[in-house]
Amino acid sequence: MAVHAHPDDESSKGAATMVRYVSEGAEVLVVTLTGGERGSILNPAMDRPEISENIAEVRRKEMAEARQILGVHQEFSGFIDSGLPEGDPLPPLPEGCFAVQPLEVASEPLVRSIRSFRPHVVLTYDDNGGYPHPDHIMTNRVSVEAFDAAGDPERYPGTGDPWQPLKLYYHVSFPKARFEAISAELERRGLDNPYKEWMARAEDRDWREWEITTRIECGEHFETRDRALKAHATQVDPNGFWFAVPLDAQRAAWPTEDYHLARSLVDTELPETDLFAGIRTSVRT
Numbered sequence: 394m395a396v397h398a399h400p401d402d403e404s405s406k407g408a409a410t411m412v413r414y415v416s417e418g419a420e421v422l423v424v425t426l427t428g429g430e431r432g433s434i435l436n437p438a439m440d441r442p443e444i445s446e447n448i449a450e451v452r453r454k455e456m457a458e459a460r461q462i463l464g465v466h467q468e469f470s471g472f473i474d475s476g477l478p479e480g481d482p483l484p485p486l487p488e489g490c491f492a493v494q495p496l497e498v499a500s501e502p503l504v505r506s507i508r509s510f511r512p513h514v515v516l517t518y519d520d521n522g523g524y525p526h527p528d529h530i531m532t533n534r535v536s537v538e539a540f541d542a543a544g545d546p547e548r549y550p551g552t553g554d555p556w557q558p559l560k561l562y563y564h565v566s567f568p569k570a571r572f573e574a575i576s577a578e579l580e581r582r583g584l585d586n587p588y589k590e591w592m593a594r595a596e597d598r599d600w601r602e603w604e605i606t607t608r609i610e611c612g613e614h615f616e617t618r619d620r621a622l623k624a625h626a627t628q629v630d631p632n633g634f635w636f637a638v639p640l641d642a643q644r645a646a647w648p649t650e651d652y653h654l655a656r657s658l659v660d661t662e663l664p665e666t667d668l669f670a671g672i673r674t675s676v677r678t
Contacts, residue, residue: 394422394512394558395465396503396536398491398528399429399474400456401625405635406523406564407516408463408618409611410650414668415464416614422510423460423467424503426532427491428452431476436630444627451627458624462617466510470502475527492527496538499531501549503539508553514668515540519563519603519653536561540656559672561656565603571647575638578646587637603653607665612648615640 395411397403403411403423411421429452434440444451453469460467472491478484486493507515517536522529542548544557572588579586619640623631654663661671 395516396424398532400452401628404459404622406566408621409614410609412614412617413611421465423465424506426470427472427474429474431474434627439627455625459621462621477526492531500535500538503535504543504549505552507543508556511556512558513672514560515558516562559658562652563655565605565651565653574646578642605651606654606663607652608649611650612644
């Protein structure tokens with residue numbers, strides 16, 4: 394199960410990993426906690442009145458297309474996007490949005506989803522949300538709460554029979570070493586580096602970089618990942634930053650998607666190359 398804040402997050406974080414495991418016969422469910430109603434239109438070609446006026450419906454259709462490309466199941470939890478507040482001081486979050494919900498209210502739908510789908514592995518964001526968007530931070534809090542609560546029959550009554558996932562991972566989507574490796578590969582090939590400005594700005598950010606405990610080889614699925622991300626046409630410019638590095642250069646420099654093992658109820662030896670390390674044996678026995 395992959396838990397995400399908005400439509401498109403599933404295609405920009407861990408998508409190739411999901412495609413790999415689907416190709417190996419695993420069932421994967423993406424839980425999208427909000428509808429992305431307050432997301433900006435980031436693709437100039439889609440910045441039109443009829444799109445902005447119907448953004449919730451448009452983003453649901455984009456999500457349906459991306460889900461089909463990835464080959465996963467997907468469901469919405471029904472919360473309202475909080476938006477990304479800007480300004481100094483920051484304005485208050487909108488009334489009733491996801492990020493201001495009491496933790497138990499925000500977590501109940503995910504507990505229900507876990508008890509229904511019965512995943513062994515849950516993927517989510519770190520405690521800073523991967524980046525400090527209020528919905529991403531709340532996604533972490535909800536995911537940890539649901540992971541801990543879903544197996545306890547005394548908690549969240551009426552949401553199904555208890556089920557305890559065995560491993561909880563945080564995405565490590567933007568490790569500095571990855572961008573350095575890709576930059577070196579582009580330099581070796583004599584190609585422009587579209588990450589140069591981004592890396593310079595990142596030097597000024599005080600973001601925690603989590604230890605990579607688990608590297609999933611999935612380079613052969615990068616093309617499918619990109620097709621799924623492009624399906625979210627309001628959110629990504631197909632001629633923009635995300636798609637500027639040739640896929641063969643990405644595969645040569647960094648053919649994995651990376652994770653931090655935050656919780657494990659099974660014995661596993663680090664570093665890992667499989668999200669189900671320690672689970673395959675324990676489930677069989």
